[in-house]
Amino acid sequence: MRGNQTIVRAATTYGCKRFFVVTPLLDQRELAQKLIGHWQHGYGATYNPLRKRAFEIVGLQPSLKDVTQAIFNETGQNPQVVATTARLSEGAVSFGFLKERLCDGAAYLLLLGTAWGLDQSVLDKADFVLAPIKGHSDYNHLSVRSAASIMLDRLMGKHT
Amino acid sequence: MRGNQTIVRAATTYGCKRFFVVTPLLDQRELAQKLIGHWQHGYGATYNPLRKRAFEIVGLQPSLKDVTQAIFNETGQNPQVVATTARLSEGAVSFGFLKERLCDGAAYLLLLGTAWGLDQSVLDKADFVLAPIKGHSDYNHLSVRSAASIMLDRLMGKHT
Numbered sequence: 001m002r003g004n005q006t007i008v009r010a011a012t013t014y015g016c017k018r019f020f021v022v023t024p025l026l027d028q029r030e031l032a033q034k035l036i037g038h039w040q041h042g043y044g045a046t047y048n049p050l051r052k053r054a055f056e057i058v059g060l061q062p063s064l065k066d067v068t069q070a071i072f073n074e075t076g077q078n079p080q081v082v083a084t085t086a087r088l089s090e091g092a093v094s095f096g097f098l099k100e101r102l103c104d105g106a107a108y109l110l111l112l113g114t115a116w117g118l119d120q121s122v123l124d125k126a127d128f129v130l131a132p133i134k135g136h137s138d139y140n141h142l143s144v145r146s147a148a149s150i151m152l153d154r155l156m157g158k159h160t
Numbered sequence: 161m162r163g164n165q166t167i168v169r170a171a172t173t174y175g176c177k178r179f180f181v182v183t184p185l186l187d188q189r190e191l192a193q194k195l196i197g198h199w200q201h202g203y204g205a206t207y208n209p210l211r212k213r214a215f216e217i218v219g220l221q222p223s224l225k226d227v228t229q230a231i232f233n234e235t236g237q238n239p240q241v242v243a244t245t246a247r248l249s250e251g252a253v254s255f256g257f258l259k260e261r262l263c264d265g266a267a268y269l270l271l272l273g274t275a276w277g278l279d280q281s282v283l284d285k286a287d288f289v290l291a292p293i294k295g296h297s298d299y300n301h302l303s304v305r306s307a308a309s310i311m312l313d314r315l316m317g318k319h320t
Contacts, residue, residue: 006166006303013295013302050301095319134318136175141210142309143166146173149306150313158294159255159314 004032004058005051006145012054014152018074020059020067029060036060064111064122071107079109083118083126084151086140092131095154102155110151114144164192164218165211166305172214174312178234180219180227189220196220224271224282231267239269243278243286244311246300252291255314262315270311274304 004021011019021032036055038044045052061067071079082098102108111118111126123129133142133150142150164181171179181192196215198204205212221227231239242258262268271278271286283289293302293310302310 006305009301009303010295010306012299013297013306015296050299053299054301133313135170135173135312136316136318137173139172139210139213141169141214142173143169143305145166145303145305146170146309149302149309150317152295153293153310153313154319156296157310158296 005054007148008058009051009054010149010152012057014156016057016152016156018059018071019057020061020070022061022064022067024062026062029062032060067109071109075107077107079107080128081109081111081126082128082130083111083123084113084130084132084147085117085123086132086142086147087117088132089123089129092129094131095151098128098130099155110155112144112148112151165214167308168218169211169214170309170312172217174316176217176312176316178219178231179217180221180230182221182224182227184222186222189222192220227269231269235267237267239267240288241269241271241286242288242290243271243283244273244290244292244307245277245283246292246302246307247277248292249283249289252289254291255311258288258290259315270315272304272308272311 004019008019021029023029023032036058039048039051039055059067059070061070068079068081071077080101085092110130111122113119113122130151132140133147134140135142164179168179181189183189183192196218199208199211199215219227219230221230228239228241231237240261270290271282273279273282290311292300293307294300295302
């Protein structure tokens with residue numbers, strides 16, 4: 001959850017409505033719920049009210065299907081699913097393309113995978129696959145925390 | 161050091177030559193050195209050679225003065241010091257301005273502070289203060305990991 005804390009603060013800063021953590025493992029969801037409870041209602045809520053506010057957008061779900069259902073329940077819309085990957089992918093859309101699409105009033109769900117990334121089956125089923133982030137070297141191994149922060153900034157940041 | 165691991169991987173991805181961790185506390189530097197040793201020479205180097213490579217750029221120094229001296233020793237140049245802050249600061253330069261400057265052949269040192277940020281005295285002495293990152297809400301509390309990743313992407317990323 002420590003990585004998620006970084007991501008949820010970035011998601012709140014960039015105006016995301018919700019941040020879902022998906023894991024099929026019940027004990028992982030229970031542990032995550034305990035940590036969220038700490039920042040929302042426990043000592044952490046008083047200690048750091050800014051973090052409390054960030055955690056208001058967090059939801060825990062056992063599967064991607066449950067996430068899209070939760071979004072439908074809240075918005076009345078099936079979200080456009082945007083998968084991300086560090087690999088080059090045929091038909092991938094640019095950040096600029098997606099940034100414009102985000103203004104069309106639809107609900108968008110940006111998917112990131114931990115460790116080895118999203119499964120190919122998830123990429124195949126997504127409405128869009130986002131082009132990988134390019135740095136400035138032949139080394140390209142961003143943590144999921146870095147990748148999420150950079151994607152949010154490219155898609156929703158006000159650049160100066 | 162967990163946050164630093166995220167930053168060092170981003171720094172390597174974006175082609176930074178060096179990443180310095182600054183703390184006046186000797187025991188903190190010794191602990192950090194142990195962790196770096198793990199990824200560079202210990203089990204971690206075999207387990208994850210990509211991380212080994214990222215850690216090659218890390219240096220530990222007791223003060224900012226020691227960092228600039230180390231850069232002078234390695235490059236023969238006194239670096240242009242760029243301080244960062246989440247607060248609005250008079251005379252702050254834009255990311256676009258700094259991105260162009262980075263091509264001028266000088267050595268640049270980008271400074272980030274943990275927790276409450278850099279001391280005002282550091283901001284006062286810097287050659288440049290970078291404009292704060294703007295998100296898309298009234299909430300603006302990025303972790304230093306997020307901020308570092310986004311700054312590197314804005315200054316040195318190849319945007320699509």
